[in-house]
Amino acid sequence: MDPDEAIELQYRLAPQVERRDRLGEVHRIAGVDIGFEEEGDITRAAVVVLRWPGLEPVEQVVHREPTRMPYIPGLLSFREVPAALGAFSRLSAPPDLVMVDGQGIAHPRRLGVASHLGLWLDLPTIGIAKSRLCGAHGEVPTQRGDWTPLRDGDETIGAVLRSRRNVKPVYVSPGHRLGLETALAWVVRCLGRTKLPEPTRLADRLASQRGKG
DNA sequence: GCGACAG
């Protein structure tokens, strides 16, 4: 798929992203992340499901497939979503909430990887990124749980959250089927002692461990 | 034309 075609598709899909809360009882929360092998030729998707409350991991899947696209800022989902879907198809049951490594609507066309994946799965998703793609924000307060809005023009597209003291903040944005307040609440609830919430932290770890799964 | 730019 060429870049121009992908961008057109984003403009067509973005309006379908639901920013209002539409989630039932949450019992299973999934964390997703993608890694690469063979110098990037193989894409490895990792999904870890944790039980709520308690956050104990109860299921995990690693799925590998040939890489389809190069990394292009703004088009990350076209590179990662296919493999992520492959991993989700192997779960014994779908989760009630999904936390994705990357942006949700905090994206130039409001369709980051978390939103794109949420649309495909028709599940509530939250984007948790380690750095900024777009938008602007002021300084972030220093207390754990503090946050400042991430804005693009007159629109609030996410929040910059201090998930841990003395550590770079994380960028939280709604993916699909929920608003910013709800997204932030879940991320904070899933915070352990590290910068990333447990779901994506475990998925990150699994996706980075080569020769496993 | 000149930067910025998730993973």
Next chain:
DNA sequence: ATCTTGTCGC
């Protein structure tokens, strides 16, 4: 993302 050891700090 990935290539990579030790090392500074809480």
